[in-house]
Amino acid sequence: MSQRNECVTGDVGGGEACSLMEALGRVSGKWSIGVLMETTRGPVRFTELERALSGVSRRMLTLTLRGLERDGLLVRTVYPTVPPRVEYVATEMARELYDHLLGLTEWAERHRADIARARDAYDNAT
Amino acid sequence: MSQRNECVTGDVGGGEACSLMEALGRVSGKWSIGVLMETTRGPVRFTELERALSGVSRRMLTLTLRGLERDGLLVRTVYPTVPPRVEYVATEMARELYDHLLGLTEWAERHRADIARARDAYDNAT
DNA sequence: CTGTATCCAAGGAGATACTG
């Protein structure tokens, strides 16, 4: 969610680290993933998101939505009724991103036990 | 790099968001990606990393290394010589993670122009 | 309903100095 893309990570990997951090920057922030998941399934209203992401504040939800919209990952549609109705939906680009992220999910689940064991070992060794 | 894995993102996607944020947590932080890239190519010494990741402070490099080591993504080997010699190398698990991350890199490069355009459009629309 | 504006707390990260 950071607007900053300094990419000061040296020349590691000939700019690969840079692209990578760029991609990760889009889904950084505590709520971006959740918003992406919800809006990938179809148009969702502000209040629906607020309910789905239990614990999110209005402020952070708004900031997250604006960030994703700005990057072209979300389309915001306003229906000028009263009360107002606003819908958010993921773009094709966002769906592609999400597909890649699913690979990470698989990795996380496959290695959850390994990681837990590594942590225990490390912590016990003080 | 955060030790915290509260995963408070509602029940979005039946825990998928949770696994995902877990995986992303391992590579969060400004220097994790760079360290992962360097140590994936083979054993590297502390000072070599310090040079490769230009701009990193000793403190942050140490914290990053400790975090990755704790999660079982890095192995730290100390050779008890004088002066001391310490080498870090990525584990198999880390290499798998890195492979998944390469997918994200490809996405970032393929859509760099789209994102830039989206940003310009958004910013111009105030 | 869908936000914006303010204030505040916690953690990430840099600079610097010191050590086995």
Added chain:
DNA sequence: CAGTATCTCCTTGGATACAG
């Protein structure tokens, strides 16, 4: 060489109140 210890700044995120 390979760290640790402080101190401080800045960003992220939560709480709350207000508005079109």
